Amino acid sequence: MNNEDEFYDAVTGLDSDESCEGTSEASFKDAIVFDGHPKNNGAPLQENGIKRHRTTLPAPMFSRNDFSIWGILKKCIGLELSKITMPIVFNEPLSFLQRITEYMEHTYLIHKAGSLSDSLDRMQAVAAFAVSAVASQWDRTGKPFNPLLGETYELTREEQGYRLISEQVSHHPPVSAFFAESLTGDFVFHGSIYPKLKFWGKSVEAEPRGTITLELLRHKEAYTWTNPFCCVHNVILGKLWIEQYGTVEIVNHSTGDKCVLNFKPCGMFGKELHRVEGYIQDKSKKRRCVIYGKWTECLWSVDPQAFEAYKKAERKGDTKKQKQEEVAGAENEDADEMPDVQETVAVIPGSTLLWRISSRPAHSAEMYNFTSFAVTLNELEPGMEAALPPTDCRLRPDIRAMETGDMDQASKEKERLEEKQREARKERAKDEQEWSTRWFQLGTNPHVGTQDWIYTGGYFDRNYTDCPNIY
Incomplete structure (x- = not known):
């Protein structure tokens, strides 16, 4: 085993579609322009020779009941988990490059943003996309495989109008870069991800690092943001569960509009579990709308005055209930228990639905709690291998x-690949050679002025003769 194996975010969706209390058909009609389903007039879908996407994995997941993570992590309290070897039983059969590709599950929200004429409406759609990008993490307690240096991943979805390429551009620190573009030239979506993780006794916390950028080309707009903090509870004892917390600021660098989203921590009694609340302000800092919901369920938009009136009435009704909870509540000494009661989102009158999570397959629990989208990501059909680089x-x-x-x-294969990676690094050091990335280069994000990995182009020309043999 390799002591350089990074413990990436063991992150966790709702496999029930009973959410968003009060949702009406009219609200969905207003909220969704593209529903994310193929429009092919009954013809079979074609993607790199694949007629249709699979709906299940080849085998059910392996049971983790007989394994304990404590023996590995007990010496790591307070330390960054950048060099901790984890047994393969705690993995899920996806690379971290494939995991970040799950941002694209709700690409219809980008299409929707590009179709809207009002900048406030576009910001609402972008905010919904940013929240939806982390929704697949709910109940995903498996850790993705750490990408090898030079590893790549390609995803083309012609029926959803985009293609994506990602590359592991650095091993220490581990950095994954990605670039997605519309097939019709409407948008580009790119970024580089390098979370910093720490173990705190009962939980693992991931600090978000790396800027995410969405450019709506027709409107000549660029939006940037950073993901919220992620915390996995009960890594030693009890049922694993996840919360996301922290402030996410989405900035429209063309108009000066800003969306501020507060991913709320659970709190002692779990009232705020999974809740997201925030607002959109224009360049004069006037609040134009309030956004609220849950990152595991749905997101709504409402007028600020209506929101404040609703909250004022809610606070009056909650006073007695809160006192009762304070008397009855007590923290569990053995585990960070997830609250049993998880009320769905109460919809404020006059709200507009921005996004709702897709239901998961009925057999999701047997497939690492994958979404329908995640199930397709490692699909390899006959003829596909010849079209991919050897690093995919x-x-x-x-x-x-x-x-x-x-x-x-x-x-065995994981150990072999790690040893091969170590030997390759030793050979480069012996020859005083630096690793050269293939599809991305280190540069500056023009919108925020910080260091970023920029896609250099050429991947889809299909010339992979100089790609390294990393497997």
């Missing part, structure tokens, strides 16, 4: 073995 995640033998349920082979 789908060709990784350890992930492929785990997906088919062969855990022993997956563990």
Whole structure:
């Protein structure tokens, strides 16, 4: 095993569609322009030779009941988890490059933003996309495989109008860069992700690092933001559960509009569990609308005055209930228990629905709690291998073995690949050579002025002769 194996965010969706109390059909009609489903007039879908996307994994997930993470983490309290080896049983059969591709599950919200003429409406759609990007993490307690240096992942979704390329551009620190673009030239979406993780005894916390940028080309607008903090509770004892918290600021660098979203921490009695609340202000700092909901369920927009009136009435009704909870409540000494009662979002009259999470497959619990979208990400059909570079995640033998349920082979392949990576690094050091990235180069994000990994182009020209043999 490699002591350089990064413990990435073991992050956790709602596999029930009973959410968003008070939702009406008219609200959905107003909120959704593109529903994310293929429009192909009954013809079979084609994507790199694939007629349709799979709906299940080759084998059910391996049970983790007989394994304990405590023996690994007990010496790591307060330390950054950048060099901790984790047994493969705690993984899920996806690379972290594929995991960040799950941002694209709700691409219809980007299409919607591009179709709107009003900048305030566009910001609402972008805010919904930013929240939806973390929704697939709910109940995802498996850790993605750490990408090898030079590893890549490609995803083309012609029926949803985009294609994406990502690359592992650095190993220490681990940095994953991605670039997605509309097939019709409407948008580009890009960024680089390098979370810093720490273990705090009962939980693992991921500090978000890296700027995410969405450019709506037709409107000549660029939006930037950073993801919220992520915390996985009960990594030692009890049921694993996740919360996201912190302030996310989405800035429209063209208009000066800003959306401020507060991902609320759970709190002692769990009243704020999964809740998101914020507002959109224009360049004169006037609040134009309030946004509220849950990142595990749905997101709504409402007039600020209506929101304040509703909250004022709510606070009066909650006073007695809060006192009762304070008398009855007590923290569990053994585990950070997730609250049993998780009320759905109460919809304020006059609200507009911006986004609602997709329901998960009925057998999701047997497939690492994957969404329908996640199930498709490691799909490899006949003829597809010839069109991909040799660095694509789908060709990784350890992930492929785990997906088919062969855990022993997956563990052996993982160790072999890590050893091969170490040897390659030693050879470069001996020859005083620096690693050269293939599809991205270090530069400056023009919108925020910070260091970023910029896509250099050329990937989809399909010339992969100089790609390294990393597997």
